[in-house]
Each structure stands twice: as C-alpha cells, then as structure tokens.
Amino acid sequence: MSDALTVVVLLLVAGSATATVAQRDPARQALVLSFLGVLLAALFTVFQAPDVGLSQLAVGSVLTPLLIMLSVRKVRRRARSEEGTE
C-alpha cells in the first residue's frame, strides 16, 4: 500500500517538474513551481520526513514563487515604462 503511494507521488513529482520546465512564461511557471512545491512536501511526508515537508511547504510553495512573481512584475513594469518614454 505505502509502496504504491510512494510510486504515485514520485511520478506526480516527475510530471510536474516537467511541466515547470516546459512552462516558458515565468509568471505561470511560478504557479506550477508552487504546485511542485506542494507535491514535494507530500512526497517528503510519505518519506517520513515531516520536518523537511514543512520546510518545503513554506519555502518551495510560498517563498520562492513569491520572489519569482515579484521579479517578473519588476521586469515587466520596467519594460512598460521604457515603452512609454520612447
């Protein structure tokens, strides 16, 4: 039973990692990355590592995507203001 669960979560992680890399728009990639973070947290819980799962949930699915989104916003705003002045 737990073997089957491990295999399923592992394959889900591999699938969503592929989706993260394949998504070329950084803002959408941040969302997929956040989903990958949740899946990884689930995988770590299956691996009996609740400490690591908690850490991954806080960092991988909240902090990193948030930083990426903020960077995307900054870069887009810059591009827009440059178009406006030229």
Next chain:
Amino acid sequence: MSRLRLWLLAVGGAGLAALLAAACLELPGFGGSRHPYGDRAVHASLSRHTANTIASVNFDQRAYDTLGEMSILFAAVLGCVVLLREARDEHRARPEPTDVARPVRRYALLVLPVALVTGLYVIAHGQLSPGGGFQGGVVAATALHLLYLGADYHALERVRPLGVYETTDALAVSSYLALGAAGVLAGTAFLANTLLPYGTFNTLSSGGAVPLLNAAVGMEVASAVVVLLAHFLDQAVEIEEEPGRGTP
C-alpha cells in the same frame, strides 16, 4: 538556440543521464535497513533528552555546520540588500492605495494572526515536534505579508521598520556565535552542548542549548525573509527609474 548547442546539450545530457543511472543502480536499495549514522544520531539525541532527532542533529551534533548555513543565509541576504538598494538614477513613487475585495481583506486579516502564531509555535516547539527555527521563521515572516493583501503597502511598511529587522538579523547571528563561544569559556569546545542541564525529556526546556540555538536560527530566518521580501517588494512596487535615464 543554434543547432550545434542543442547537439552539445543532447550529447552531454545523454552522457550524464547514463552515468547517473549507473550510479543509481549501485546505490544501496531504497528502504534498506542499514543506516549506521542514523542509528548513532538517534542514540545521541535520546541521551541528550531531545525528542526531535532532527533538531538535535542540526543544533547539537552538527551545530557547527548550521553556523555555516546561517552565514550563507546572512551573506545572501546582505548581497540582496546591496544589489536591490535604491540607485542614484531611481526614485520612490508611492503606490496608489487600491481597493481590496472585501472577502480577500477579511480572509487575509483573519488568517494573519493565525499564521503568525503558527510560525512562532513551530519555532518554539522545534526540539519536540517536527518544525524548528528554519521552518517557523519562514512561516512567521511570510505571514506578516498577508497585511499587504489585506490592507495596502503603506500598512505593511508601518509594521515593518526595516532597520529593526536588519539589526535583529545581525543580532541573531551574533547570539548564535555567543552561545558557541560560551562553551569555549566554560572550558569545553565551541558549540558543545555541555553548558546547560538537559532537562526533562519531551518538555520545552529539554535538550540543553538546543532550544536557544533553535530560537536564534528562528529569529535570523524570520528577519532575513522579511528583509528579503521587503527589498523585492520595494523594487516591484515603489522604486522607479528616472524617465529618460534608462539603458544607454
């Protein structure tokens, strides 16, 4: 992307994949029962009355490594602060206060205290239950930013005097060092967990120096994340370049 580069990537990737697969086949099987280091770590943790073995490994057995990790964290935050400072050709534009949808506002203000307390709880119980300074610090720091969702940027800036958090960050690293040096002064080794009594198993004050080091890390991570997010938010929301002085 030129064709040559794609070919190079394909060849290199295939070679690396083959090597990695060969290495995976040689690894001890998944789920094996031989974990000599793990068994010793569990034994050492129990002998020092720390219920959460991972906290014991991080803040007692490998406390010196954690010091290194804290320094990386500190240096990375310092680098971000320097890179994202307001340059000479930029100015701050106060963002217009915008209307927040009522359900969002209510939800954010409701969840904010809960998330903050959860973060502090996770830090405080690091040596007992899953969690600790690293996780709780991130939770508490990101919880604070729900205020940006629930109210506006101005409200967030008022509860977040950046200087205080930057000082806290430095103080937390120094207190970790001071706790380590206390061991030397007491006649044992740097960061050796021999100074304080180990206490009763499975209580908040158990584990000797583990709760103190854990609290120092929690403080450091929380203030580091607040400082990081503050600088990124400043860039994304407030700081603008002077018009006409963009790229050459």
Next chain:
Amino acid sequence: MHVLPYLVGAYLFLTGCYGLATSRNLIHAVGCLAVCQSATYVLLLAVGYRDGATAPVFSDLKPGSRPVVDPVVQALTLTDIVVGATVTALLLALVLQIAKRHGTVDPDELRELRG
C-alpha cells in the same frame, strides 16, 4: 521499486538542466534551477528511507519501539531547502540588476550586447 526514487531524483536534475540550458528568460532559468535543487532533496531523503519506519520524532513515540528513518539526511535536506531559497533570492536580485543595466533578461540578447 528499489531504484525508482533515485531515478526520479536524477530525472529532476536532468530536466532542470535542460530547462536551464534552453531558457530564453533569466527568471525562467532561476525557476529551472529550483527544480534542479529539488532533485537533491529527493535523492537525500530516498537514501535515508527505511521500509516500515516512522519519522525520527520521539515526542509521541516510545524510543526503540519502532524503527525510524535516518535523521541525518533529513537535517541536511532541511538546511539545504532554506539556504537554496536564499540563493534563489540572490540570483533573482542579480537578474533584476541585469534587467536594469542592459534592459533585457534574455541570455542570448545579453551575449550579443557584450560581443
């Protein structure tokens, strides 16, 4: 089953590398690097797993009553995650600087600018 978790770790690393190499946007590349980082977490935790074992937390478990998984690799992974996030932040700060100085975040255009 005995090697699948390791292979998934290797796969995550290779996918992240592919994304890094073919990326047309530096922010996207940082996201791919995060995928590469997650490969190390999966590999480390897979090495420490033990069949039928439980988490190495003894607040509600009588010591010695059940086997526990390896806590050393978990502690390594834990700090790895937090340090990885700050490194991501540092890289994103560098990307913002590049965007400011060169007006683009496309690595190919950057190369043309220099040459």
